Amino acid sequence: MSSPEKWTHPGPDAAPATAAKPTAEQVIAGLRATDEGGADLVQLLTPEGERVQHPDFDIDITAEELRGLYRDMVLVRRVDREANALQRKGELGIWVPLLGQEAAQIGAGRAMRPEDMAFPSYREHGIAWTRGVKPTDLLGIFRGTDNGTWDPVATRFHPYTIVIGNQVLNATGYAMGQKFDGKVGDADGEATICFFGDGATSQGDVHEGFVWAAVYDAPLVFFCQNNQWAISEPTERQSRLPLYQRARGYGFPGIRVDGNDVLATLAVTRWALEECRQGNGPILIEAFTYRMDAHTTSDDPSRYRLSDELELWKLKDPIERVKVHLVKQQWADQAYFESVEAEAERIAIELRDYCVNLPDPPAGRIFSEVYAEGNHVLEAQRDEFLAYHAGFAGGEH
């Protein structure tokens, strides 16, 4: 994924341009959705591990804080790789890899306060981690024992939403509720953050969410992880314009951050949430990142993208640059890195053991909690089924 020069010639039929005045086609080409954003890209830690300054966003980070972000990213990557392996062994029906998006998610997740609310899509294992959701609680959906195990009220982390873009409207309504409840307008305020991908930006629900949040001044951060691919479709298939620039049309700020830079993501998201708490929402953040693995374990990226692209993005790995910086600053030593690796291994073993021992739910679970107040027609159907089921030796199996 190279960064194309701005004003590149789009093709042989385009009108010639002068240096001073590009043609419309050239303007459009220069605004390509996959352009890394140049000067607009907020970056605080380069792929080489160098701290850089940004005129609008900076962050004071202690050694301990940066070690914490590093640890978060290593652990969620280990959880992700272990779950991916569990699928390969047949213990999970499917897994949705997070690989490559650790900085985008840990940066955004660690920018939240406990009282903020998060609405994920289905790849947000890193956000889940920052909300205190146990990694083992991510397994039920993908093993097929559950549709979501964690408590969305206690964790303030909504269930994974699988229909693309639906959660954006749900988050918008929730944020409207925060405002109606008088929780916006001072430093003690609340905000909501909603996660979705580049593909989702084509969904009507996302556009409607933008309209509604703007009209109601909702305290909502739209956090788009542009990982370049919606299964097999590149971002060019979703947008002519860099995604963050869409915000302007709806009347709120849009910012593109290096989604492989945990410091930049943390700084920008922290700022955006604070603006929302103060009543200056909504805000769109586009985290420019890369899906380093397949869309899901059922996908085969070799059919639609070149491995060269992955190799280029490996050079921008979100974890490696932090490790380099920690070493350069002498903020962490080999013993520290080994301790994090050991912790990751322990979590992986725990995940594996939990997964293989996760029992199938009883048959009666089919009918459980369909309604809050019951339904006599469904209850009759359940009773008939359970009586039928009990007719087999061993009862419920």
Add this chain to the structure above:
Amino acid sequence: MAAPTMDRPTADATGAPAVQTLTIAKALNNGLRASMEADPKVIVMGEDVGKLGGVFRITDGLQKDFGEQRVLDTPLAESGIIGTAVGLAIRGYRPVCEIQFDGFIFPGFDQIVSQVAKLHFRTQGRLKVPMVIRVPFGGGIGAVEHHSESPESYFAHTAGLKVVACSNPADAYWMIQQAIDCDDPVLFFEPKRRYYEKGEVDTTAAPGPLFASRTLRTGSDVTLVTYGPMVRTSLEAAAAAEEEGRSLEVVDLRSLSPLDLAPVYESVRRTGRLVVVTEAPSESSISSEIAAKVQQECFYSLQAPVLRVTGFDTPYPPSKLEEEFLPDLDRVLHAVDRSLAW
């Protein structure tokens, strides 16, 4: 509709007479007002529901009295109305969404089926979605396309939703309040061509359960089962049949999901004959479901096959043809004749 009692009060808490003659539209308005007064978490949202009071004036005056934060004139996007209401419901509100016309609900269909209906099950009860989606439905008002549809079967077919239809002012007044009180999401269908028909509403009489059918007229020869706008048509058919010496029983389903068919079974066991009357087309519908269940429960009592009088399985026709499309008194009586002649 409620039976008079000996010690009925003559005024409600606000000093208004306990028994008032109201249109369905006004009864809904009063019911919404009562719910909003009782619970500050009840909010009304939809297109034109604020200043205008809704295109049918069902929410007339509510924004003036409860403010713009409780009666929201929303952007013009049905998925947005439903989808944001889900978030508000999770936050602790009890949203009442108005879909301006039946045929406009489909942009919101995804949110209704994928989120509204499934969140409680998905979270095993950790999240409730106590919201009401009001839908003026059915034809007979001479409207252009998309303004006269009967889409209730889609929702009755969807697990996690409850679906009701009111047919008279007393039910309109009480059922809307009960739907708002319900912790499950409720699709609330309102018979738009009956909006301005009047009836007595006793605001002090305790209502029966929401998800229950009601026998409006007893009879011994044929049972008519219906709901919404066809209730009046069926009652008129029963009155006309009586002049010819035929005794028809009329059951108003009120609840389309779950169906409360016990009174229907009881009735069919007596009459041996059933005609189902709906405006909605017949294929894979509420009327199909009733026919299937009645043959299962009343097999030995039936003297004739279950017959249906419904809208046709076509798109709703141009309005100059809607009187042909909509079941009317003659078509109902024709089916009654066929049932009796079997």
